[in-house]
Amino acid sequence: MPKQIWLLILAMAINVTAASFLWPLNMIYMHYELGTTLAFAGTVLFLNQGAAIIGNLVGGTLFDRLGGYRTIILGGSVTLVSAITLSMFHSLVPYTILLICIGFGTGVVVPAMYALAASVWPEGGRRPFNAIYVAQNIGVAAGTATGGLVASFSFSYAFMSNAILFTAFYLVVFFTFKPLGKKTDTGTYSTVASQGFKIYNTKSFVALIVLSIGFFIAWVAYVQWQSTIATYTIDLGIPVEQYTIIWVINGLLIISGQPLIKIVTRFITSPKVQILAGNTIFILSFIYLLQADTFLDFAFGMVILTLGEMLVWPAVPTIAASLAPKGREGFYQGIINSVGTGGRMVGPLFGGLIADHFPMVTLFGLLIILLLVPYFSIFVLGRIQRRLQEEESDEKDEDEDEVEEEEKVNV
Numbered sequence: 001m002p003k004q005i006w007l008l009i010l011a012m013a014i015n016v017t018a019a020s021f022l023w024p025l026n027m028i029y030m031h032y033e034l035g036t037t038l039a040f041a042g043t044v045l046f047l048n049q050g051a052a053i054i055g056n057l058v059g060g061t062l063f064d065r066l067g068g069y070r071t072i073i074l075g076g077s078v079t080l081v082s083a084i085t086l087s088m089f090h091s092l093v094p095y096t097i098l099l100i101c102i103g104f105g106t107g108v109v110v111p112a113m114y115a116l117a118a119s120v121w122p123e124g125g126r127r128p129f130n131a132i133y134v135a136q137n138i139g140v141a142a143g144t145a146t147g148g149l150v151a152s153f154s155f156s157y158a159f160m161s162n163a164i165l166f167t168a169f170y171l172v173v174f175f176t177f178k179p180l181g182k183k184t185d186t187g188t189y190s191t192v193a194s195q196g197f198k199i200y201n202t203k204s205f206v207a208l209i210v211l212s213i214g215f216f217i218a219w220v221a222y223v224q225w226q227s228t229i230a231t232y233t234i235d236l237g238i239p240v241e242q243y244t245i246i247w248v249i250n251g252l253l254i255i256s257g258q259p260l261i262k263i264v265t266r267f268i269t270s271p272k273v274q275i276l277a278g279n280t281i282f283i284l285s286f287i288y289l290l291q292a293d294t295f296l297d298f299a300f301g302m303v304i305l306t307l308g309e310m311l312v313w314p315a316v317p318t319i320a321a322s323l324a325p326k327g328r329e330g331f332y333q334g335i336i337n338s339v340g341t342g343g344r345m346v347g348p349l350f351g352g353l354i355a356d357h358f359p360m361v362t363l364f365g366l367l368i369i370l371l372l373v374p375y376f377s378i379f380v381l382g383r384i385q386r387r388l389q390e391e392e393s394d395e396k397d398e399d400e401d402e403v404e405e406e407e408k409v410n411v
Helices: 003-022 026-033 038-066 068-088 092-120 127-153 155-176 202-226 228-235 240-256 258-267 271-289 295-323 329-357 360-370 373-410
Strands: none
Touching: 003 092, 003 127, 003 155, 026 038, 026 092, 026 228, 038 068, 038 092, 038 228, 038 329, 068 092, 068 155, 092 127, 127 155, 127 240, 202 228, 202 271, 202 295, 202 329, 202 360, 202 373, 228 240, 228 295, 228 329, 228 360, 240 258, 240 295, 258 295, 271 295, 271 360, 271 373, 295 329, 329 360
């Protein structure tokens, strides 16, 4: 890969390591250190992800107008100032405000990083995106492992370490990304906002919405591991540093399990079947959690969940791409990305409300029931896709008939 892509990988790994220092600990810190209810903590995470959605839209628009370097510097500046301030002031009000600001700043940075990768190495195809995806998972593994260890001594040390890492990210960008900005082609990236909300094929768009419903539910369930399950493990007497090891397992398994997934997808070639298989594994993970009460139980539950994640998450944007009319690929991917973020917004709030008033097994039972929705979504999606294929076949036959008629007339 070009040197520029390696710089992007390095920066992304540092950025995600910094972010991963805090996100598994947010619910724990707010509930046990600040004394908030789980519902309130879920609301703060809801606002954090809402700010990230706004940041995504702003980041894409700024990339089109200012280029990658300036956009990442602006987003990184917001994150850096917020992280440094958080290291000094982390009572309830500053924590809430600064966590929202960090969500916005990282929201600006991430789409600009992906867009910059496509811009500086357009001939690379999917390779730059895959490389950044792996860098993200390395950051998750490194950040959660060290974050939990540092937080076991003091949450203040975790906030300081978070600020140091975001500083390192900013310095890497500031001193090495400027030449990349000169290669930026602002036409390589577009957002839902920049393309405009125009529907060119109603049935394709309906199919996308049906797919999005199942995707949203899957994220609502998945994000419980980052929120309510985190506090549940503490209630069971599992130390913070052991809980964060669970996320190390997640990141390492995603990286090391890619060869296994390649083998599986050779036999399961349909993305819809991959989603059904992955969703079934999601359900099995929550069924297993109904009796979990030790670190090993939750670690094994995470292994099950990760296997499902590796099948579902790549398959959804693949289907979205196949549904997109020509020239609307960015719009359809933007919808899917926003739906995923929406699930990460609603999930902690939903889980917090249930966990505040009912036992955790009630939440697990509700999630198992909710995860039946993606099966229905895939069933309806398949029917719509068959109708689209029939319409395309009919149009093709009509075009062929017209050509034959024209040939007869010419003869």
